Amino acid sequence: MATTSDEQAAGQHYLVCGIQDCQKNGQFYCNDCHQPMCEQCKDKHRKSPNNKNHDIVLYRQRKHQLPIEKCKLHPTKNVDIFCRECKTPLCLKCFLGKDHKGHEFDDLEEIYAEKYALWQGEFSKIQKYFLxxxxxxxxxxxxxxxxxxxxxxxxxxxxxxxxxSLKNLVDEVTSENIEHTHTMEKSLLQMLKSQETTYNDYIKYLGKMSEKFQEYLSTTNKKLMSSKILKLKTIPETSKPVQPVFTPGQFNRDDVAKLLGILNIPNTEPEKRKIQPMEAVSTPMKFTEKQMEQSKEKSDMKQTLSLSSSVTKVREYSVPGVYSACHVSADKSGRLWVSDFGSLVQTDLQGKLLQNIQTSGRDDGYHTATQDRGLIYTDRYKKVIYRITSDRKITEFIKTGDWEPVSVHSSRINVDILVGMYKDRDRMMKDEEAKVTRYNKAGKEIQNIQRDNQGQELYDYPHYITENINGDICTSDYDKKAVVVVNKSGQHRFSYTGQGSVFRPYGICTDVLGHILVCDDVSETVHLLDQDGGFLSVILSEQQGIELPRGVCVDDENNLYVGQLRTNPVTVYKYLE
Structure with missing residues (x-):
């Protein structure tokens, strides 16, 4: 339960002035009296002669009161003095004793306040710069x-x-070379075939000549003597073919490596990562009343706004087309988007129906108004995020793969899209995952947030999501029974678990002062938290006619819109002034 004891005021709508019977906003603090004061009581307090030297500062710049610690030697006395020479804390009785006579002393509360401010400053540096x-x-x-x-x-x-490519060239050249062998072989064989024919013809010629000689040899001497002498043709001359020779290519592994290119890292100096210089993260400062007045004069509307002394109902109107007002988004045009189980409607501020879209949505924060007067909404079963432009054109924007997008928020800081997602890997084994994914305005995934520094799962079911003015991502996690808050880098800051034994968070939003407003299903109330998760008050409850609050949002005019289960009117409240 992320609370700060001195800032809790259950049932109140702001930090109450500590002056008796005053119920106004205690935005100032008297460091001498250690009590918050409203502006009027601060002025009265200062006018009293007894208080004219009291140190009055803004509440956030207050000195933290010295914790009560009993003296070990005098158990009935509180320790509030510091002996410089002995370097030990003392009570008044120790101070008056002989052991510390002539020593120099300091106010222990002053030392504590300085140390507290110092370490708070260092802690602030860690949170705001180093982390x-x-x-x-x-x-x-x-x-x-x-x-x-x-x-x-x-x-x-x-x-x-x-x-x-090289293989193809090798194959091509090899193929050409082999084809050349076939051509060469054919030419040589043709030459040899011709030579074979020559000898075949000559052998036939010899056969005929042999027959003639045998004929002459079988005749009479007279005929033999009178016949012409036959001369034989000489044996034809032929040449042996010159045998082809293959000369292998002269190459090695390095030659091939050169042909295929070389991989290396350029011999250049690595560029150092840019570390942004630390801005002045100062410790809490002490302001004079004059400085506070000057600061007040220079402040803009955001700085002058504060919690009102009471929550005022401005108006209420029914939303046609929905049974319940489970989630509410106000856009720049002053129109409202409201959803329930399967219906998403747009109305004007008089409750007139402008659009009606059927979706697969449930009682989750599955739609968000954009800065360009459009809307983004999720379809968890199709695993798609859709965009509606100001001219009512619906287009598919992002596909989320295996993850079901259950909640979505369009950032007012940088127009990024924050999506709470869920994945059921094995329903029988209850093997589930959840995360928050950040997309840029073009729909490109740029960040995933799933685990803390110890590797523990941050989310179980982030069914509502929003962003605070400092960039914190705030999710309402029904199964975790907590509001889980991480900074813009995904570092876990705190988890708020309510004020009772059971807390079931639903709709969540933030305002211009960095407050976090979240609906609790169990107590049927709306809780108001500070930027660091400290509980400030139950801002809406049954006393204001609230039952089963589900959806909340704050518009640009600082109006708080509240939707409820099992009823379709949206109620508008003023809680800042």
Missing amino acids: PTSEDLKTDIEEDVIEIKKIMECIRTSMKAEAE
């Missing part, structure tokens, strides 16, 4: 990892393409 900057650097590294993987994959693809 976010380190997370940004870590994100930078993660982006570099993705980039390196992409580059190496491209290089591998290029290498394979080069190798394939």
